[in-house]
Amino acid sequence: MIREIVERNLADPASVRRDAEEALRKAESDRNNYFLALDRALPEKAEHIAGLGRGGRLFGLVLAVKDNIDVAGLPTTNGAPYAKSVPGRSAAVVRMLEAEGALVLGKTNMHELALGATNINPHFGPTRNPHDPSRITGGSSGGSAGAVAAGVAHIALGTDTGGSVRIPAALCGVVGYKPAYGSLPTDGVKPLAPTLDHVGLLAKTVSDVAYLMEVLSGVKAEPPARFRFAVLRGVAEADDYVDKAFWRAVSVLEEAGGERFEVEVDARRFSYARAAILLAEAAAVNWGYLKSYGQFMGRDVASLLRVGASLPAVAYIKALEVQREAKAYFASLLKRYDALATPTTAIAAPRIEEADSIAVRPKLLAFTELFNLTGLPAVSVPAPAPGLPVGLQLASSDDEKLLGIALAYELSAGRLS
Numbered sequence: 033m034i035r036e037i038v039e040r041n042l043a044d045p046a047s048v049r050r051d052a053e054e055a056l057r058k059a060e061s062d063r064n065n066y067f068l069a070l071d072r073a074l075p076e077k078a079e080h081i082a083g084l085g086r087g088g089r090l091f092g093l094v095l096a097v098k099d100n101i102d103v104a105g106l107p108t109t110n111g112a113p114y115a116k117s118v119p120g121r122s123a124a125v126v127r128m129l130e131a132e133g134a135l136v137l138g139k140t141n142m143h144e145l146a147l148g149a150t151n152i153n154p155h156f157g158p159t160r161n162p163h164d165p166s167r168i169t170g171g172s173s174g175g176s177a178g179a180v181a182a183g184v185a186h187i188a189l190g191t192d193t194g195g196s197v198r199i200p201a202a203l204c205g206v207v208g209y210k211p212a213y214g215s216l217p218t219d220g221v222k223p224l225a226p227t228l229d230h231v232g233l234l235a236k237t238v239s240d241v242a243y244l245m246e247v248l249s250g251v252k253a254e255p256p257a258r259f260r261f262a263v264l265r266g267v268a269e270a271d272d273y274v275d276k277a278f279w280r281a282v283s284v285l286e287e288a289g290g291e292r293f294e295v296e297v298d299a300r301r302f303s304y305a306r307a308a309i310l311l312a313e314a315a316a317v318n319w320g321y322l323k324s325y326g327q328f329m330g331r332d333v334a335s336l337l338r339v340g341a342s343l344p345a346v347a348y349i350k351a352l353e354v355q356r357e358a359k360a361y362f363a364s365l366l367k368r369y370d371a372l373a374t375p376t377t378a379i380a381a382p383r384i385e386e387a388d389s390i391a392v393r394p395k396l397l398a399f400t401e402l403f404n405l406t407g408l409p410a411v412s413v414p415a416p417a418p419g420l421p422v423g424l425q426l427a428s429s430d431d432e433k434l435l436g437i438a439l440a441y442e443l444s445a446g447r448l449s
Contacts, residue, residue: 034093034186034240038133041092045082048092048135052078055094055137058184064160066175066184068099069106070138078135088133089247095129096185098176099139100146100222101231102126110222111142111172113155114325123220125189125231125248132247137185140175144333145321146191146224147314148172149199149396150387154330158384162204163420167381170200170396173234177204180234187244188234193224194310195376195400197232198412202376202423205414207438209233209241211431213407215249225313227355228306228404238413238442242435253435255443259370261285261426262295268398270378277422278375281415281441285373285424288444290437293369299402303394305354306405312348315340332388355405362406366429371437374399376412376423403427409434413441 041048052074059067071077078092097103100110102119103126109116126136141159143151151174152158159174161167162182169178173190177200180188190197192210201208209232216231223229235241245251263282270278286292315322315337322329322337329337365372378395386392403410409431412423426441428434 033237034090034235035243037093037186038089038091042087048082049075049078051092051094052135055184058182059137062182062184064162064165064178064182065141065157066159066178066182067138068109068141068156068175071106071136074135074137081133081135088131090129091133093134093186094137095134096137096140096176096179096188097126098173098188098190099142100191101189102220103136103139106136106139108139108222111144111146111153111156112321112329114328115145115321119220121220124217126220128248134187140173140179140188142175143172144330145314145318146172146193146196146222147333147336149195149393151175151200152384152387160384161381164381166383167420168203168384168387170203170377170381172196173232174200176234177201177206177208180236181206186235187240190232190234191221191224192230192232192404193228194306194397194404197234198376198400198410198423198425199396201234201412203381203421205421207235207238207241207414208412209245210403210410211245211249212409215409215431223317225310225317227309227313230404238411238435238438241411242439245431245435249431251431251435253432253439255436255440256289256370258289258291259437259440260293260368261290261371261373261437262293262365262369264297264372264374265294266296267299267374267402268378268394270375273380273417274375274378274422277415277417278424281424282373284416284445285441288440295365299398301354302358302402302405303398305351305358306401308343308347308351309355311336311340312343358402359406362408363429370433371426371428374425376400376425380420380422399425411435411438413438416445
């Protein structure tokens with residue numbers, strides 16, 4: 033899809049301004065609370081780059097940026113008014129996209145300090161699911177996922193420390209990609225837990241994400257004719273609606289040339305380790321905010337930071353040991369299988385008034401957090417579902433292999449639909 037838009041823009045540079053005007057109009061009339069700041073000079077900037085006569089591999093694409101990623105001249109809040117700043121320099125990943133002709137529309141709403149999976153923000157309000165505004169988008173990159181799903185932006189940037197790109201992608205029905213740890217630079221991105229933090233991409237299709245990764249990091253993915261994949265059992269229990277959609281997605285993978293296996297995984301130790309690392313590092317990163325503004329924080333965020341601050345050093349060190357075990361374990365699995373498959377989340381998007389329950393958090397995070405702990409690339413792609421969107425999560429040993437298998441899935445889904 034985005035390749036075709038770029039080719040159209042190169043052939044007709046005037047379409048760049050038209051797209052920018054339409055994106056800004058949609059963003060300004062958005063009732064789902066996806067944006068915290070907009071660049072209202074976007075049409076003029078679009079006309080300027082069109083008049084320069086230089087294209088770029090992302091020429092004229094409208095980009096939404098999560099509000100913990102710096103964009104020069106636009107405020108960065110990290111989902112919290114007490115953390116607001118106006119940077120003079122954009123994050124490295126934003127500069128990379130702009131150098132290829134992408135245009136930043138604005139900064140997207142997120143869970144406070146990126147420390148949550150619902151995108152219910154007490155300061156800026158919740159982001160609402162484009163398929164049902166009474167439900168959450170998921171988070172913490174919920175504004176970015178919603179903006180892409182609603183057709184406001186062509187592509188979006190998010191961050192992912194426990195599933196924060198893949199969760200909202202699954203709940204909003206788009207593709208969310210967390211590349212291998214370190215594949216995309218985090219310079220100019222507000223940290224949460226540096227050991228687990230990833231910059232991620234959101235787009236409508238796998239082919240769009242694959243193209244973005246080719247532009248950004250030189251990854252060249254091709255769908256394989258045959259591959260072996262393992263369904264991970266025992267990680268968490270998905271509800272009936274998600275489970276049925278997941279197994280339909282598994283059938284699509286088999287139609288795409290996949291040979292299915294099943295592997296039992298006891299993920300509890302891995303989950304506890306990821307939580308300990310996240311909370312300890314998040315408390316250290318946000319210690320100043322907790323001391324000065326703890327009484328103004330959302331109850332969930334303040335509670336999690338206080339838990340992290342109270343963790344003994346031995347718990348953090350032991351968690352890092354378990355992280356090394358997890359990396360070794362999943363590396364051994366991926367010597368036998370080309371990819372691993374799970375649902376992205378255990379539930380579809382809950383209603384906003386129900387999502388604040390502490391029971392919701394593990395149902396959103398249980399499958400995704402494994403691949404932040406290990407640093408392996410993981411993607412959420414839409415699974416066949418009759419109503420609310422559901423995500424299929426795939427993980428593999430490297431970006432090229434994973435995107436190839438995800439492309440095979442997407443092609444097979446298109447043939448079967």
